[in-house]
Amino acid sequence: MSARQGLVIKGLVKEYVPGKPVLRGIDLDLAPEGITAIIGPSGTGKSTLIRCINRLVEPTRGEITLDGAPLTGISGGQLRLARRRIGMVFQEYNLVERLTVMENVLSGRLGYVPLWRAWLRKYPAEDIALAFELLDAVGLPDHATRRADALSGGQRQRVGIARALMQRPALLLADEPTSSLDPKTAVEIMELLARLTQAANVPVVINIHNVELAKRFANRIVGMEGGRVVFDGPPGDLQPHHLRQIYGGEDWL
Numbered sequence: 344m345s346a347r348q349g350l351v352i353k354g355l356v357k358e359y360v361p362g363k364p365v366l367r368g369i370d371l372d373l374a375p376e377g378i379t380a381i382i383g384p385s386g387t388g389k390s391t392l393i394r395c396i397n398r399l400v401e402p403t404r405g406e407i408t409l410d411g412a413p414l415t416g417i418s419g420g421q422l423r424l425a426r427r428r429i430g431m432v433f434q435e436y437n438l439v440e441r442l443t444v445m446e447n448v449l450s451g452r453l454g455y456v457p458l459w460r461a462w463l464r465k466y467p468a469e470d471i472a473l474a475f476e477l478l479d480a481v482g483l484p485d486h487a488t489r490r491a492d493a494l495s496g497g498q499r500q501r502v503g504i505a506r507a508l509m510q511r512p513a514l515l516l517a518d519e520p521t522s523s524l525d526p527k528t529a530v531e532i533m534e535l536l537a538r539l540t541q542a543a544n545v546p547v548v549i550n551i552h553n554v555e556l557a558k559r560f561a562n563r564i565v566g567m568e569g570g571r572v573v574f575d576g577p578p579g580d581l582q583p584h585h586l587r588q589i590y591g592g593e594d595w596l
């Protein structure tokens with residue numbers, strides 16, 4: 344398949360409980376560049392949507408393709424190959440706490456490196472060079488040998504971003520990457536994510552609660568409510584009436 348067709352989602356439905364859809368038919372066509380922010384109230388299915396894309400959650404119906412290659416309807420080795428092209432940044436970082444920063448970053452290559460090499464910690468020299476480059480890029484050049492559990496939240500998320508980029512992904516998913524961080528660190532992490540993914544030409548789909556951050560950093564906002572997309576457009580088009588529709592009520596506006 345030719346490269347760079349972006350992420351295409353058609354008729355995506357997810358029912359954790361049969362007959363009770365959480366996602367009720369999502370259609371999205373995302374360009375292979377820029378940041379798309381998914382906003383919406385708690386429980387509306389934002390995480391479910393993100394996790395259907397990399398198949399951490401199994402869609403009930405619908406199709407998803409990345410650069411023309413299917414992400415749905417595949418399993419085993421095919422799914423492993425597809426997944427290694429999708430980086431993921433998590434709210435709670437998901438680092439291996441007792442391992443060093445460097446080992447955590449290198450683990451982004453696990454889908455590419457034979458298991459025996461990973462066990463023996465014999466990563467190819469080019470992977471190690473890239474890991475140092477990324478540690479530098481995320482502002483942690485002197486932290487390679489520190490254990491992950493000795494880092495602050497912001498530093499952990501920097502490692503999480505480096506690990507995701509270590510995959511040389513065709514798509515980066517971020518599930519509330521700033522929700523555990525203080526407001527200043529949250530902005531710094533968003534700036535970093537935006538800068539590095541733009542430099543690497545990697546499109547990002549980010550699930551985010553903070554509407555201001557979404558508007559500041561995303562090129563496109565997808566507003567969800569009740570398992571459906573109710574707004575889809577550039578940040579400048581997102582008006583208070585859309586926010587009322589997405590979040591309900593207006594006392595909070």
Ligand SMILES: Nc1ncnc2c1ncn2[C@@H]1O[C@H](COP(=O)(O)OP(=O)(O)OP(=O)(O)O)[C@@H](O)[C@H]1O
Binds near residue numbers: 360391
């Ligand atoms: N593994 C699961 N089994 C059953 N129900 C689930 C599961 N995961 C999520 N749900 C339900 O699906 C709905 C959507 O959850 P999801 O986490 O996708 O929403 P969200 O919009 O990301 O919420 P939040 O912003 O609070 O993270 C919720 O009602 C949730 O309880």
